[in-house]
Amino acid sequence: MHPNPVFRQADRAEALADARARGFGTLMRNGDPVPMVAHVPFLLSGDGGTADLHLTRSNPLGRTLDAPCPALIAVAGPDGYVSPDWYGVADQVPTWNYVALHLVGRLEKRPEAELPGLLDRLSEHFESRLAPKPLWRTTKLEPDSLARMLRMIVPFRFHVEEIRSTYKLSQNKPDDARIAAARAMAASGFGQEVAALSTLMEEPPKS
Numbered sequence: 001m002h003p004n005p006v007f008r009q010a011d012r013a014e015a016l017a018d019a020r021a022r023g024f025g026t027l028m029r030n031g032d033p034v035p036m037v038a039h040v041p042f043l044l045s046g047d048g049g050t051a052d053l054h055l056t057r058s059n060p061l062g063r064t065l066d067a068p069c070p071a072l073i074a075v076a077g078p079d080g081y082v083s084p085d086w087y088g089v090a091d092q093v094p095t096w097n098y099v100a101l102h103l104v105g106r107l108e109k110r111p112e113a114e115l116p117g118l119l120d121r122l123s124e125h126f127e128s129r130l131a132p133k134p135l136w137r138t139t140k141l142e143p144d145s146l147a148r149m150l151r152m153i154v155p156f157r158f159h160v161e162e163i164r165s166t167y168k169l170s171q172n173k174p175d176d177a178r179i180a181a182a183r184a185m186a187a188s189g190f191g192q193e194v195a196a197l198s199t200l201m202e203e204p205p206k207s
Helices: 012-022 112-130 143-152 175-188 194-202
Strands: 024-029 036-041 050-056 069-082 095-109 153-168
Touching: 012 024, 012 069, 012 095, 012 153, 024 095, 036 050, 050 112, 069 175, 069 194, 095 194, 112 143, 112 153, 143 153, 175 194
Parallel strands: none
Antiparallel strands: 024 036, 024 069, 050 153, 069 095, 095 153
16 A cells, blocks of 8 residues: 555554444455455454454465465445546546555464354444344354354454555545535445545545
């Protein structure tokens, strides 16, 4: 990630909060001849130092991991196309605004005995957002079904060593132009979660 400095790097707490809220990312590590990639839900620890996740036993990314190795989790936030006409300023060009976070660190395979607890922590983290619905837990599965599922997946821990972030929100435009683009984004933009992106674009730029 090599962002223009004007598209700020968030402080660690903000970037971690956004990554924790998203809870889903693209896990990558080096492979031959191309990088190995998996799309995974994850659970950050309270201090943001680790992220717990699981992979299917057959996934090459985990199956070939014999020792902790360098890896990266890319977390995508909202994104959307920005028309130059939205700024109300002459001589502009099209662009794409987005939020992107990279957790850089090392991936470690964990003992399989940790898997039931990991699954319960993951489900509780996401199920709690559906309150007042009662939480789903692995105890709701029949023992044979649970045993079959546990045989299919393997627990991993990602040790976070660095956080990189880009918040490209038209901070390089005059305030009036940025806000005009944000409102047009909310009204007619396309991309992913354009309403959330519009809200972020309307906020005053942070130094």
